[in-house]
Amino acid sequence: MGALNAFSHSAGAQGIVNSGLISSLVWKLQTEEEHIQQIILDTLAPCLQEDATEALDSYAVPRLKEKLLSENPQIRSKASRALIAISIPLEGKNQVWQNNVIPILVELLSDTEEEVQANAAGALMHAAVTTEGKYAALDADAITPLLELLCSTVTTKVCLNAIKALTMLAEAPEGRKLLHSHVPTFRLFQLHKNEAIQRAAEVAIKVIEWKP
Numbered sequence: 001m002g003a004l005n006a007f008s009h010s011a012g013a014q015g016i017v018n019s020g021l022i023s024s025l026v027w028k029l030q031t032e033e034e035h036i037q038q039i040i041l042d043t044l045a046p047c048l049q050e051d052a053t054e055a056l057d058s059y060a061v062p063r064l065k066e067k068l069l070s071e072n073p074q075i076r077s078k079a080s081r082a083l084i085a086i087s088i089p090l091e092g093k094n095q096v097w098q099n100n101v102i103p104i105l106v107e108l109l110s111d112t113e114e115e116v117q118a119n120a121a122g123a124l125m126h127a128a129v130t131t132e133g134k135y136a137a138l139d140a141d142a143i144t145p146l147l148e149l150l151c152s153t154v155t156t157k158v159c160l161n162a163i164k165a166l167t168m169l170a171e172a173p174e175g176r177k178l179l180h181s182h183v184p185t186f187r188l189f190q191l192h193k194n195e196a197i198q199r200a201a202e203v204a205i206k207v208i209e210w211k212p
Contacts, residue, residue, distance in 0.1 A: 080119035
């Protein structure tokens with residue numbers, strides 16, 4: 001496995017994808033010790049950004065779902081980061097919804113680790129692009145913990161991902177209705193020192209205030 005770690009750094013994500021190693025890595029997530037699982041998850045995330053096809057065909061989403069429930073915060077963080085990458089393509093979004101991962105991501109918004117919170121919000125943001133994903137998140141009451149993240153002292157990454165996830169949920173009429181009274185919160189973020197957060201807040205307000 002040490003060879004894999006060295007290979008992952010030298011060959012790069014595209015090399016690993018081209019070598020057809022993804023299904024083997026996904027399988028090893030079930031059998032290796034925790035410190036090796038962390039290496040595998042770190043290796044998988046950039047590979048999934050390159051091409052998630054082999055991972056999606058190898059039942060990676062259910063395997064990552066299991067790791068979200070780990071007692072090890074590093075594994076929860078790295079698994080949720082990998083889920084961000086795997087949920088970029090449409091098939092990934094669909095599998096995240098079909099495998100009932102969204103309620104677990106909503107629970108992780110209240111995790112003790114900020115990195116887990118940020119990655120869970122990021123994965124929700126991607127999963128909620130589809131109609132099924134939006135309503136799965138709304139059914140899991142994702143809006144409440146996402147708003148709580150905005151009202152607490154959070155990192156830029158947590159804040160940005162939470163605003164973008166809420167924007168996705170505001171595209172559903174039910175989400176817009178729930179978020180309408182919170183527009184003043186988003187207006188505060190228009191004054192944030194970070195330009196990306198300012199822009200995200202501006203988009204969120206437009207979506208929330210949109211009238212059909």
